[in-house]
Amino acid sequence: MLSLAQVYDDFSDGDFTNNPAWNGDTQQFVVNDDFRLQLNSDGEGVSCLATTFSINGETEWRFWIKQSFSPSANNNGRYYLASDQLDLKGPLNGYFLQFGEGGSGDAIELFRQQGDVLTSVCRGTEGFISSSFELNIRVRRNQSGNWEVGVDETGSGAYQIHATGFDNAINTSAYIGVYCKYTSSNAKKFYFDDVYAGPFVVDTDPPVLEYVSVVFNNQIDVFFDEAITLNSAVSLQNYSVDNGIGNPTSALRDEENFALVHLTFSDPFPNGQTNILIVDNISDLAGNISGQMTANFVWFTPAAYEIQINEIMADPSPPVALPQFEFLELYNRTNVEVSLDNWKLFIGNTEKAFENVSIKAGGYLILADEDAESELSIYGDFYGFSSFALTNAGQVLVLKDPGNAIIHSVTYTDEWYRDAAKEDGGWSLEQIDPENPCGGSDNWKAAENTYGGSPGAPNSVFAPNPDNTPPTLERVAILELDQIQLYFSEPMDSTGLNNPTAYQIDRGIGNPVQATPVTPDYSSVILDLENELETGYIYTINVLGEFNDCAGNLIDSQTGLEFGLPQAAVANDIVINELLYNPKDDAVTGVDYVEIYNRSNKIIDLAELVLATEDETSGQVESVKNISNDGFLMFPSSYLVLTTKPEIVQQQYFTENPDGFIRMASLPSYSNDNGIVVLATRGLEVIDRLAYDDEMQLPILNTSDGVALERVNFERPSDDRTNWHSAAETYGFGTPAYRNSVYSQSIQVDDPITVDPEIFSPDNDGRDDVLNISYQFDVPGYTANITIFDS
DSSP: OOOOOOEEEOOTTSOSSSSSOOEESGGGEEEOTTSOEEEOOOSSEEEEEEEEOOOOSSEEEEEEEEEOSOOBTTBEEEEEEEESOSOTTSOEEEEEEEEOOSSSOOOEEEEEEEETEEEEEEEOOTTTTSSOEEEEEEEEEOTTOEEEEEEESSSSSOOEEEEEEEOOSOOOOSEEEEEEEEOGGGTTOEEEEEEEEESOOOOOSOOOEEEEEEEETTEEEEEESSOBOHHHHHOGGGEEETTTTBSOSEEEEOSSOTTEEEEEOSSOOOBTOEEEEEEOOOBBTTOOBOOOEEEEEEBOOOOTTSEEEEEEEOOOOSOSSSOSOOEEEEEEOSSSOEEOTTOEEEETTEEEEOOSOEEOTTOEEEEEEGGGHHHHGGGSOEEEESOOOOOTTOOEEEEEOTTOOEEEEEEOOGGGGOOHHHHTTTOOEEESOTTOTTOGGGGEEEOOSTTSOOTTSOOTTOOOOOOOOOOOEEEEEEEETTEEEEEESSOBOOTTTTOGGGEEETTTTBSOSEEEEOTTTOOEEEEEOSSOOOTTOOEEEEEOSOOBBTTOOBOOTTOOEEEOOOOOOOTTSEEEEEEEOSOGGGGSSOOOEEEEEEOSSSOEEGGGEEEEEEOTTTOOEEEEEESOSSOOEEOTTOEEEEESOHHHHHHHSOOSOTTOEEEOSOOOOOOSSEEEEEEEETTOOEEEEEEEEGGGSOTTOSOOTTOOEEESOSSSOTTOGGGEEEOOGGGTTOOTTSOOTTOOOOOOOSSSEEEESSSOOOSSSSSSOSOEEEEOOSSSOOOOOOOOOOO
């Protein structure tokens, strides 16, 4: 006969030692902040708790279990349904469910234990719990000894039969309990809740409407507290929304979660206005029928930049004072609480979906791995993903609403810290001014909070930092003969960018037939042309529309941008013109750079060229680096500087041409003493080559640190050591992106020998430092005697 014994514990009192009392390894368990029983041990071992319960016939067990790891022979759990002993580690008589095993099987399995002998009663699906899991379990045993194991993966209360078996060898018990076997890395990753043991549970309560989640402007998800029947779920007359919306046009019960219904309406919900959903006549699986229920919901569509990525902890190690977890922080600029249900966060190519979470008006939300919740939630509202990883060096972060609209994007790099020490780890990147959400590196820097960051609170670097600079047309890349990509100097407001009539190209090309803004930051637009471009012409593109950047600054529509079809580079079309191989402060703050000059009459696409080094022994081209992964046109007679950090070069050297820089992801490694610089095609056909060493610098210099080596003349070969000289001191020892301080033109004269200048002063002041001796004879065989007089 059935005994009257019954156990229920949801740990809501925060105490597992009373009502009911759990005994065993009590020092190794806690009730966590979510009021769930959690293993809280150190090192490796086996930890158990048990509470009294006796069976004598028809019995039902229910419990929630979570294991945040992939089970193995040394990391697995048991839930004892029956035991005649309090000590679950030793010999006993009873039954338990096994969660995890060695090998790849990892099925849920019911065992009978007699002493130390285990006998399988029934086994579920192979591999069902091969990774971390969170499940609701129901086990039933009738008086004859028939067992049924049910699993509810969604929390709807609809248990799917997972395994069945027969065993009636043991009919009495004294305890139920939990058993955790673990290594040190998983000593806090077992969780249990909602424990019930007693008679079969008979459902006499009708379903309850728990909450409504807004999916889109005409779609909502309706959540009930238990599984409901298909017929009542799909009946359109059971649902209605006020404000003139009426009944839905579609009602679908979720295929997995029977407590969830997806509703679609013909008319959109009013933006920012409270709506009332009325639900009636809903039946649960036991036949209990609800009365009328209501729930309020608001469809609010944040505009772009109203929800922002506001703080980035990409490298938390070594920690300063914050918990050692990577995290992002979102900030809600609006005065309305915003539901993030069905929003998406893209971290590089990885998509993360939000479920059942909102961000408060003017509030912050910390995003991280779910394992970080207990430590990061003390700083503010927290939302955890099952996995979460950020790249230290940087990547693209994109936040999208349910309609797939981009609300905010950030492409961060480790250069944004502006502090070499903080770049090494433990400090977050913080946005300076939320009113400048597209400011990029100009609006981010390392946190100043002594904890290393300020998750869940206003940023420690917060300050007004407005963008008052109008955007400009930056460059054009050729994609096809009839397709180009127009780049702007900064991210743009996407409004109007897709209007083809806003762009005008001369030489009969006219307006493009299609304009496609490039996501996620809209800093470029792809233009499809009606007619093909032709080689040998230089075209000019103008914008006719009133385009503005994120801050509202209008672009100057009067300024056009030139472009043309590129031609293939051959040897010496582009030459190496200046080299900084030994930067200031020995690369602690300084960086190398290579300046190139287009001496041809061609437009050349630098996406087809690479920068490299050469092995001095084998002559093999090595350490090949693409100059540009996107099209980058270099015009005749132009200079460009190739470096990893243009802003550092421009801080340390004056330049007349700040637009003449290309930021490369990395440069080949050029020694401070000697080396070989190679400019080549992607097929490694050499365009120019410079073998340099420190002896090519001016001998009177005390040091070559921070002194660029400059080419004297474009027409003389790069391997002519006399064609190179130290940059003049009066020019700051470097002239990046403009004419060299020691530049000297080729002299065309009729005399057999010409000296220019007749008086020279090799003092590196930038004036008459280099003497050019030009000669031309009809026949070879002459020798020259040169005498130099001082003053």
